[in-house]
Amino acid sequence: MSSFQTSPGTRDILPPHAGRWRALIQVFADGVESAGYQNIIPPLFEDLGVFQRLGDATDVVTKEMYDFMDKGGRHIALRPEHTASVCRAFAQHRPTPPWKVWYSGPNFRYERPQAGRFRQFDQVGIEVLGVDDSQLDVEVISLGWDFYQAIGLSNVSLVINSLGDAGDRGRYIEALGAYFTTHSETLSEQALATLERNPLRVLDSKRPQDASAIAGAPAIGAFLSTDAAAHFAAVCAGLDALNIPYVVNERLVRGLDYYQRTTFEFISGSLDSAQNAVGGGGRYDGLVEDLGGPATPGIGFALGVDRTLLACDAEECFSYGFPALDVFVIDTTGGSYALSITHQLRHSGFSADRAFEGRSMKSQMKSADRSGAQVAVIIGDTEAEESTCTVRNLSTSEQTTIPSTELQSHLVSVLGPRQPRRHTP
RNA sequence: GUGGGCGUAGCUCAGUUGGUUAGAGCGCUAGGUUGUGGUCCUAGAGGCCGGGGGUUCGAAUCCCCUCGUUCACCCCA
Numbered sequence: 176m177s178s179f180q181t182s183p184g185t186r187d188i189l190p191p192h193a194g195r196w197r198a199l200i201q202v203f204a205d206g207v208e209s210a211g212y213q214n215i216i217p218p219l220f221e222d223l224g225v226f227q228r229l230g231d232a233t234d235v236v237t238k239e240m241y242d243f244m245d246k247g248g249r250h251i252a253l254r255p256e257h258t259a260s261v262c263r264a265f266a267q268h269r270p271t272p273p274w275k276v277w278y279s280g281p282n283f284r285y286e287r288p289q290a291g292r293f294r295q296f297d298q299v300g301i302e303v304l305g306v307d308d309s310q311l312d313v314e315v316i317s318l319g320w321d322f323y324q325a326i327g328l329s330n331v332s333l334v335i336n337s338l339g340d341a342g343d344r345g346r347y348i349e350a351l352g353a354y355f356t357t358h359s360e361t362l363s364e365q366a367l368a369t370l371e372r373n374p375l376r377v378l379d380s381k382r383p384q385d386a387s388a389i390a391g392a393p394a395i396g397a398f399l400s401t402d403a404a405a406h407f408a409a410v411c412a413g414l415d416a417l418n419i420p421y422v423v424n425e426r427l428v429r430g431l432d433y434y435q436r437t438t439f440e441f442i443s444g445s446l447d448s449a450q451n452a453v454g455g456g457g458r459y460d461g462l463v464e465d466l467g468g469p470a471t472p473g474i475g476f477a478l479g480v481d482r483t484l485l486a487c488d489a490e491e492c493f494s495y496g497f498p499a500l501d502v503f504v505i506d507t508t509g510g511s512y513a514l515s516i517t518h519q520l521r522h523s524g525f526s527a528d529r530a531f532e533g534r535s536m537k538s539q540m541k542s543a544d545r546s547g548a549q550v551a552v553i554i555g556d557t558e559a560e561e562s563t564c565t566v567r568n569l570s571t572s573e574q575t576t577i578p579s580t581e582l583q584s585h586l587v588s589v590l591g592p593r594q595p596r597r598h599t600p
Numbered sequence: 601g602u603g604g605g606c607g608u609a610g611c612u613c614a615g616u617u618g619g620u621u622a623g624a625g626c627g628c629u630a631g632g633u634u635g636u637g638g639u640c641c642u643a644g645a646g647g648c649c650g651g652g653g654g655u656u657c658g659a660a661u662c663c664c665c666u667c668g669u670u671c672a673c674c675c676c677a
Binding site: 565 | 602636638669670671672676
C-alpha cells in the first residue's frame with residue numbers, strides 16, 4: 176500500500192479509460208459545434224458569491240461548497256457547476272446575444288461519494304444566453320438527446336416540466352408548503368426538515384413514508400401563468416415535431432433554485448443505482464441579472480460524464496480501444512537503429528513505438544504484439560551489416576527483407592500514404 | 601451529516617473451530633527456441649493480510665479505535 180492515495184471522492188482516470196473519456200467529449204463537442212456552440216473555459220474557482228446565487232436553500236450552496244480564503248483575503252470557492260460561471264462571464268464581458276457556448280470540465284461538491292457520485296466530477300454542457308424563444312428550448316433539449324443517441328445509449332428517457340415564471344413558482348411553493356404542513360403528521364422527519372427549507376424539494380423524497388403525501392400534492396400545472404403555459408406547450412409541440420419522445424412529470428423539481436419555466440432531466444434506465452439522472456437542465460431567466468448583468472434569459476444543460484459512461488458500460492456501448500500503432504521497431508543491435516528509424520517514421524506521419532533497455536528479440540516481439548502495431552520493422556545483426564531491414568506483418572506473420580533506403584516507400588505501399596503531422600489553422 | 605457491507609500480491613479472489621514458512625488464477629519478468637509475438641510448458645519476482653491498540657502461549661482470523669472503500673438516506677449530473 177503506497178503512502179498516498181487519491182482523496183475521497185476523487186480518482187485517477189487511467190488508460191485506457193481516459194482515452195474513452197476524451198473520445199466521449201469529442202463526440203459531444205462535434206455535435207454542439209455543428210449547431211453553432213463555441214467552447215468556453217471559465218476558471219476553476221471564483222468568488223464565492225457567484226455560486227451563492229444558486230440558492231440559499233440548496234445543499235450545493237449551504238454545505239457542499241469547497242471554499243477557502245485566499246492569501247488576498249478573498250472568499251473563494253471551487254466551482255460546483257458551470258452555469259453560474261457562464262452567466263458571470265456574460266455579465267462581465269457582455270458578448271452579443273444570442274451567446275451559445277459549450278464546456279467540459281470538473282466541478283467540486285463536498286458530498287459522500289456513492290455510485291455515480293464523486294466530489295470531483297466532470298460535466299459537459301451548453302448554455303445559451305439572450306434568447307427567450309421556446310424553439311431554443313427545443314434545440315437545447317434536442318442537442319442533449321442527440322448526444323445520447325450518438326454514443327449509442329438507447330435506454331435514456333427525457334422527463335420535462337415547467338416550473339412557471341418567478342411569480343408562478345412562488346405561488347406554487349406557497350401552496351405546496353401549506354399542503355405539506357397539513358399533512359405533516361404523515362411525513363418523515365427528514366421531509367419535515369426539507370419542508371422548512373424548500374417545500375419543492377419534498378417532492379423529491381424517495382422515502383416510502385412520504386409517497387402518499389407526495390401523490391396527493393397539488394401539481395404545478397394549475398399554477399402556470401398564461402405565458403408560461405403557452406411557452407411550455409410550444410416546447411412540447413416542438414419536441415413532438417422532432418419526434419423526440421418525452422414524459423411530462425409535474426413532480427420534476429430540480430435542485431438548484433434558479434430554474435424557471437422549462438426544466439428537464441435525462442434518466443438512464445440502465446443504471447440500478449440511485450444516481451440515475453445522467454443529465455439535466457432548464458431555463459434560468461433571472462440568473463444573469465442576479466449576477467449584476469442586464470436582464471437576460473438563459474437556458475442550458477449539464478450532462479454527467481461519469482454517469483454517462485457508467486450507463487454506457489451497462490448498455491455495453493461506446494467501447495474504446497487505443498488506436499493501433501502502424502509500426503513497432505525492433506532493434507537487437509543496441510538500439511541506435513530503433514532510435515533513428517522511429518524518429519524518421521514519426522516525422523513521416525506513421526505512428527511508431529519501440530522497446531528500450533536492449534531486451535531480447537523475443538521480448539521485443541512481445542512488446543510489438545502488445546502494442547497492436549500492424550507491422551514490425553526488425554533490425555538484427557544481419558540487417559545491420561547488409562543495410563537492410565526486415566518488415567514483418569504481425570497479423571499474417573509474413574515477412575520480407577528490403578534495403579533500408581526502401582523502408583518508407585515499402586511501408587507506404589503496405590499501410591497506405593501518411594501525412595506529416597503539423598498544425599493547420 | 602446518518603446508517604449497513606467490505607479492506608489479503610498490480611488485478612480478481614481463496615485462506616476451515618485462532619496453530620507455526622499466507623495461497624491460486626490473471627498480469628509481469630526470464631527461460632524452453634544462440635534472431636521472431638499471439639498457443640503451450642517451466643521458473644522467478646511481487647505481501648507490515650489497510651493502520652494502531654487489545655485479548656492469547658500463538659491473530660489474516662476474536663475485540664476496540666481509526667483510515668479507506670462501497671451501498672443507501674440526503675443531495676444532484
